[in-house]
Amino acid sequence: MRSVPLRVNGQTFQVDVDDPDMPLLYALRDNLNLKGPRFGCGLAQCGACTVHVDGQSARSCVLPVSAVGTSEVVTLEGLGTPERPHPLQQAFIDEQAVQCGYCINGMIMESGALLRQKPHPSVDEIKQALANNLCRCGTHLRIVRAVQRAAHA
């Protein structure tokens, strides 16, 4: 067992790790009790686990915790709060762009990375950016509308 420092949502935590290959997702969920990033596939195929690492979207289900180093990790909780929502979070509420919501962490985090790079994407660019994020409920149309709304907020 060794203790690894981890920068998450602006704070530094010491996380006890048995295995340096353990994916970041388990440190976030089990050690830090965060609920934003979610286990979907463990294969980087669905995007439910998406977080930002130094501002870039990353699949935390396959990223070894030891590879994070001193990078800044931001999760859905760190993006905004009910008191100070991120424009994407507000837009997802305004568009009611959720059904079961299990994938929504990934949709917001992936779109957040897109908007940082490209503040006013076209509909096609939004769809391309989310092409590797899966939603099973069929909320795609609302999600695209929410990202468009946030981009114009």
Next chain:
Amino acid sequence: MLSIDPTKLDRRALLRGAGALVVTFAIAPGRAGAQGRTRQQTEALETAPRKSVSADAVQGFLAIDAAGQVTVYAGKVDLGTGVETALMQIVADELDVPLGRLTMIQGDTARTPDQGATNSSLAIEKGGAQLRHAAATLRAELLRRAAARLHAASGDLRIVDGLVHAAGAEGVDIGTLAAEAPIVLETDPAAPLKPPSEYKLVGTSVPRIDIPGKVFGTFTYMQDFRLPGMLHGRVVRPPALGATLLSVDEASVRSLPGNVKVVRIANFLGVAADTEWSAIKAAQTLAATWSDVSNLPDEAHLFDYVRATPVSQEAVTSNAGDVAHALAESRRRLSATYDFAIHTHGSIGPSCAVVEVKDGQVMCWTASQATHNLRRQLAACLDVSAEQVRCIYLAGAGCYGRNGHEDAAADAALMSRALGRPVRVQWMRQDEHGWDPKGAPVLIDLEGAVDDGGKLSAWRGTFFYPKQTAINVTLLGSELAGLPSDAGMDPGGVLNDTAIPYRCANVRTVVRRLATTPLRPSWIRSPGRMQNTFANEAFLDELATLAGKDPLDLRLESLDHDHRGAAVLERVTTLSGWRTRPRPDPRAEVAVGLGLAYVHYELSRTYVAGVAQVEVARSTGKVRVRRVFVAHDCGQIINPDGTRNQIEGNVVQTMSRVMKERVTFDRKHVTSLDWSTYPILTFPEAPDVVIDLIDRPDMAPLGVGEPSSAIVPAALANAIHDAVGIRMRSAPFTPEKVSKALQRA
């Protein structure tokens, strides 16, 4: 804040809340025996109030505290469809209290009535009706109490925002009235319901109360739930269906961190550890030897296998005239066979449960759509009485039917009992894709004829579906462990919509219920109704072509004086420009077509008509769905935006199923074990969905969660035909199949 967060409740308070559980335990000591009771349980027995779970009593569904806060106890649960908000709208309106005074408890077997499983689009239609009548009965009782207290006639009193008063007079809060005496009331089916014109919340797009928590990461999903002292469990499934576990080498995981424990019960194998990652590593590492068996049929000939499967029973779902004679006599007749692939539910979050088996009591936190049924199943599995089991619902990822949530509960229960600790089991992706019960393969033969006037004159349908032997699906863990689970085979209500919604003098539809099916079946969104409507509505188009008629006209003239059915057809064809659609260009590489389909769900419920607009690339067989138009009549609409959200979801999800999805398998096991081998619709492929809602406030609200999915397969098949003249009778409509059909054409 309207929803409770069960993880924030004191755990002992939760257990204390299980008054009924302990009381009944004493009334019916069962196998554990009364002497098995602990001191705390005896105390609880003497002091715990018993919460009614009667579906016939107001207090089963509703409670008002002294502060006037209303708790709604719903046996129906929100599976991500928004019914929590919609049911609250119904109750708040009927009681005349603001939404902010309501809290809802869902699917807790110790506290909520058994309203049946949350499936078949019945949460509002049936569950909401029960709640509405309970609220109306309670409202009448509150008015009676207020009349006595205020010395007024109850007819002169009104409830406004939870305050009962006569015009211009001082009022009394419903909390004060509720505190006068316990509410013990049978629900009165004749209690006056408010006229629709007086509803303030019903019929409006109240924002869903669960959405903020889901976008801020504060919502507690089943997968987030933790107990102190809990172990993380993972399952280790056989490499082949029906394989026997020959040996397990526990030493293979001994060196792993996390105090790994192995649980083996017959062919059930699981591991548990202090941390989740240790459990995952242990499940990957554990060395086990299984018998080498190959029990599955050849997938390349799946539908030959289905056709040759012994028939256990036959159900005749419609029968009139003399079909055999009419077909034989007809000069214009057709026959066609349709098939529909095996599907997985494909929940984005794998199934999960937390169970604690302790002192003969079983506490289960589950995302099951049927906690009351699961309670009986776990009781059978663990050989305890149902009263010793309490299941509490927590929302998981969308399940769209009976996925693996119940199986995960059995896995966790077996491991918790073996290890004496609470155990959380979450399946891995390959467990979910490999072992969730599947939508069975469906085969449908149709024959039909039109008369000289082009009218429908004969129709015969033969449908092949697995038989039903129980209402619960076998729990996988129980089966592997050689234990019972109060269950059998159930592919869902697949007889529905085998019969057609059209006038035809000679008609016979028969369902052959098959003795077996390759993979454990259950229901996935719109089971049977989707496949049957696919075949029936695609075949109707084939007959329209034979009759030389526009498919819309054949439908309209064949509807049996059903003005609501005609209305959705007229509305969707207006919306999509059906009558003025351009004829496809036969020389164009990319051809555009429109296809129509209609369903009167179960011939008695929601009306839906849809038009799909597709582009077909002749050289590649690739189909792009541009747009799907839907006209929808579900009677009284409770929440218009929630209804639209469900319709959009139905269209997009079903398009995914029909264009892309197929469970693959070899002779041993499922081989489509992840999202690369079982691809689903991606964002660039999602079509536009254009919706026209018909609201009928004076009529009963009908189901929304499934019906609009049923029209999608045939609308797509008919649109492909319109574009390039081929009949797609085998779903999914992959580019390979479309190309083959184009080459044959």
